[in-house]
Structure formats: structure tokens, C-alpha cells
Amino acid sequence: MNGLFKKRRYIRSKYLFNYQLSPKLANRDIWETILKQWGKISGSYCDMTGDIPFWYNERACLSHLAGAVWKANGCALEEYSSVKGWGRGRHNGRIDLYFILNNASNTSYVVEAKKCWHGTISSINKSLEAAKKDAVVSAKAEDAEQAYAFVFQSPYLMKNIESREKKRLVKEDDEKIIREIKPEIFGSFADTEEEYVGGKNKDEYYYVGRMIGKRIPRDSFT
Numbered sequence: 239m240n241g242l243f244k245k246r247r248y249i250r251s252k253y254l255f256n257y258q259l260s261p262k263l264a265n266r267d268i269w270e271t272i273l274k275q276w277g278k279i280s281g282s283y284c285d286m287t288g289d290i291p292f293w294y295n296e297r298a299c300l301s302h303l304a305g306a307v308w309k310a311n312g313c314a315l316e317e318y319s320s321v322k323g324w325g326r327g328r329h330n331g332r333i334d335l336y337f338i339l340n341n342a343s344n345t346s347y348v349v350e351a352k353k354c355w356h357g358t359i360s361s362i363n364k365s366l367e368a369a370k371k372d373a374v375v376s377a378k379a380e381d382a383e384q385a386y387a388f389v390f391q392s393p394y395l396m397k398n399i400e401s402r403e404k405k406r407l408v409k410e411d412d413e414k415i416i417r418e419i420k421p422e423i424f425g426s427f428a429d430t431e432e433e434y435v436g437g438k439n440k441d442e443y444y445y446v447g448r449m450i451g452k453r454i455p456r457d458s459f460t
Contacts, residue, residue, distance in 0.1 A: 252431035260422040273425045275306035280427040292392040292447030296353035299390035312339040333376045348382040357393035365389045377459035385454040394445050404430045423451035
């Protein structure tokens with residue numbers, strides 16, 4: 239990990255939940271609470287529905303991050319309209335997520351997110367760059383104090399992979415993403431026991447859900 243992250247891993251029966259945060263991340267304790275709640279919400283959804291949330295679109299994945307904010311004693315707005323841009327470039331647009339945590343700082347956050355189905359580093363980076371551009375514009379529109387770009391990544395493995403091998407593959411890919419992309423915020427959730435039906439041919443796939451985030455420097459939007 240090149241000393242960038244302090245490793246933290248939580249494994250519960252059939253679920254594999256891994257989260258890591260950069261030690262230089264501002265409000266690290268807040269993001270740790272949010273990530274823990276995101277993991278719990280993901281597990282509860284799987285338990286209650288027999289479904290997995292990660293193969294749905296960006297909006298569906300974003301709802302679990304917003305839910306984690308509420309669980310962390312915050313308040314959030316998702317996918318709401320806002321005026322963006324300046325001068326002749328002013329236009330009506332949408333902001334993915336705005337939230338405030340109920341603590342002493344009352345810091346305001348803006349998040350713009352993209353969905354990435356592929357597992358390649360280049361595809362994740364491309365999605366992050368697109369989210370960064372949106373986050374800068376949204377942070378200026380809302381006069382937010384912090385802005386983040388997120389990618390919800392949902393790669394899959396074919397069926398009939400033994401549980402221990404699934405865990406190995408997930409951990410291996412997690413470490414590769416952290417090593418090569420160096421996100422400030424990283425969460426990974428996988429159900430290592432169940433097979434889920436999905437895809438065009440309705441074959442059984444094993445899905446992993448990852449949340450990969452980078453903070454936007456404040457001088458980019460102030």
C-alpha cells in the first residue's frame with residue numbers, strides 16, 4: 239500500500255467489506271462513519287431483498303451513499319435541480335448529492351458520481367475525471383465547502399467460483415485499484431456466497447460493489 243492507507247478490513251460471514259481512507263483526508267472520522275454505514279446498508283439490502291444493489295444504475299448506487307449519510311447523523315439531498323455556470327453559460331442542471339453532517343463544523347459537501355461497469359484502471363480513471371469536472375461546477379453552484387468525485391464500480395465474475403477464490407480475487411483487485419488510482423476514499427462490498435442473476439443472457443454473475451472517491455482541491459471551485 240506504499241504507506242498511503244491504513245488498512246482496515248471487516249469480514250462478516252458471507253459478506254466481504256473492505257474500506258480504506260487516506261490518512262491525509264480531511265474529516266477522516268466522518269468518512270469512516272459513512273463508509274461503515276454504507277457497508278451495513280449494503281448487507282441489509284442483500285439480506286432483506288435477496289437482491290444485490292450494485293448492478294443498478296448510478297442513481298440507485300447513490301441512494302445507498304445518501305442513506306449512509308443519514309445513518310451517520312447527517313441530512314442529504316439527491317439529484318436535485320440547480321442553476322449552474324456563469325454568464326451566457328448559466329443553465330439548469332442537477333446535482334447528484336449535497337449533504338451536511340450534524341457536528342460542530344456543519345461542513346457542507348457536494349458529491350458528483352459516475353457508474354463504471356468495467357474493471358479496468360483506465361475506465362475507472364475516465365469516469366473519475368468526468369465526475370471531477372461535474373463536482374467543480376456543482377460545488378461552485380452550491381457554494382459548498384468540500385467537493386468529491388465518486389465512481390461506483392460494478393465488475394463481475396462468472397458463476398461457479400468457490401467462495402475462497404472470490405475473496406482472493408476481490409482483495410487482489412481492491413489492492414490494485416488503491417495502488418494505481420490512489421483514491422482518498424475507498425469502499426468495497428461483496429457477497430461471497432450467493433450467485434445473482436443478471437446480464438443480457440440472464441447468466442449467473444457474482445457482483446462486487448466498489449465506491450471510489452477523490453477530493454477536489456478547494457482552490458478548484460472557490
